[in-house]
Amino acid sequence: MTDLAWLDAAVTGARPQVMAALLRYFRDLDRAEEAFQEASLRALKSWPQNGPPRDAVAWLIMVGRNVAIDALRREQKSETLPDEASLSDLDDAEGALVERLDDGHYRDDILRLLFICCHPDLPSTQQIALALRVVSGLTVGEIARAFLVSEAAMEQRITRAKRRVAEAQVPFETPGPIERSERLGTVAAMIYLIFNEGYSASGGDVHVRLPLCEEAIRLARLLLRLFPSEPEILGLASLLLFQHARCAARLDGDGAIVLLENQDRGLWNKALIAEGSALIDKAMRHRQPGPYQIQAAIASLHSTAERFEDTDWTQIDLLYSTLERLQPSPVVTLNRAVAVSKVRGAEAALAMIEPLAPKLSGYFHFFGLKGALLSEIGRADEAREAFDRAIALARTAQEAQHIRGHLDRLARGSRKEGASPSR
Numbered sequence: 001m002t003d004l005a006w007l008d009a010a011v012t013g014a015r016p017q018v019m020a021a022l023l024r025y026f027r028d029l030d031r032a033e034e035a036f037q038e039a040s041l042r043a044l045k046s047w048p049q050n051g052p053p054r055d056a057v058a059w060l061i062m063v064g065r066n067v068a069i070d071a072l073r074r075e076q077k078s079e080t081l082p083d084e085a086s087l088s089d090l091d092d093a094e095g096a097l098v099e100r101l102d103d104g105h106y107r108d109d110i111l112r113l114l115f116i117c118c119h120p121d122l123p124s125t126q127q128i129a130l131a132l133r134v135v136s137g138l139t140v141g142e143i144a145r146a147f148l149v150s151e152a153a154m155e156q157r158i159t160r161a162k163r164r165v166a167e168a169q170v171p172f173e174t175p176g177p178i179e180r181s182e183r184l185g186t187v188a189a190m191i192y193l194i195f196n197e198g199y200s201a202s203g204g205d206v207h208v209r210l211p212l213c214e215e216a217i218r219l220a221r222l223l224l225r226l227f228p229s230e231p232e233i234l235g236l237a238s239l240l241l242f243q244h245a246r247c248a249a250r251l252d253g254d255g256a257i258v259l260l261e262n263q264d265r266g267l268w269n270k271a272l273i274a275e276g277s278a279l280i281d282k283a284m285r286h287r288q289p290g291p292y293q294i295q296a297a298i299a300s301l302h303s304t305a306e307r308f309e310d311t312d313w314t315q316i317d318l319l320y321s322t323l324e325r326l327q328p329s330p331v332v333t334l335n336r337a338v339a340v341s342k343v344r345g346a347e348a349a350l351a352m353i354e355p356l357a358p359k360l361s362g363y364f365h366f367f368g369l370k371g372a373l374l375s376e377i378g379r380a381d382e383a384r385e386a387f388d389r390a391i392a393l394a395r396t397a398q399e400a401q402h403i404r405g406h407l408d409r410l411a412r413g414s415r416k417e418g419a420s421p422s423r
Helices: 004-026 029-050 056-075 093-102 106-117 124-134 140-147 151-168 177-182 184-199 210-226 231-245 270-284 291-304 313-326 330-344 346-356 364-376 380-393 397-418
Strands: none
Touching (some): 004 029, 004 056, 004 106, 004 210, 029 056, 029 124, 106 184, 124 151, 124 184, 140 151, 184 210, 184 231, 231 270, 231 291, 270 291, 291 313, 313 330, 330 346, 330 364, 346 364, 364 380, 364 397
């Protein structure tokens, strides 16, 4: 086996379950992370030579546990464990060890770990940041971009969260029904951020990270099993399904971004759309509107329109207006401006987003939309400036390429206008 991309995907995908098991065993965030990193390095060294294990999660748990125990013994000046070969062979000991270590439930331990990270002793921003780092393995930079803050600020936030968990002696056990209910909102927000990181990556070589999208949907479905009648969890699951249903049409054959208006709707996943529709219909019957339900309703209008021209932009504008009242945010207003541009024109949308500039000065999508609106009303020089700023803020090569396409169209338009009329 030499496919390093597969190896990386396997290790990344296994991280949540492995971290959950190591945390339960050692009750130390830093030690669990160090053990996972060392186990991952050994996997990248061992698997290409010896072949992949039957259960990558079990292998990583076993090796990580042994590494951490070895480190503890060295710290206590005790004798070390036997060599790695005798610890990490790929026989049936893996499964047996995992059964003893995790009571046979490690595959669904991710949700338990999410609730632990969302402990009320931590401020909500630290809860989500810690969960994204520990559970999903996002880099500090990726989490910082998701929160629109600097890497240094996010590093401090995560460090403080870890220290607080250690000092408070937070129990690494499954919280009871009351605690789960109290932490539900933060867990839902964390799942939403995981999905967003997969749907539009905040860094790296790929624009879409499907495993993160799929993991977020799996977690949302697990939440639904715990809270089957909670309208906002129904709305969250519906929203993720609608968004993920369009995945196959979002990039072209060369990996370039395809805007909603140009997507081949025949590639959309009709089964996911139907599932999302059923969930949002069930949520709305509760008559307790919330932000996830409203976003799901917006996504439903996009997903069920047979053609882009059939999109009900007036209704989308009204839904975003409601979302602004429930969850005020410059990003929500920016998204609403797209609907406003379709209903009342680019000038009205531009007037709406201009006051957002101070808060969104480091946000790629702000300058991308601003450039598009300026271009639409013929303010080419200002549009170029906005597009240049967007390219500088692009998080992936695909985002930068997409904006360069706008600049190329502007350049072609300028050459056409400047050409002498034929005689």
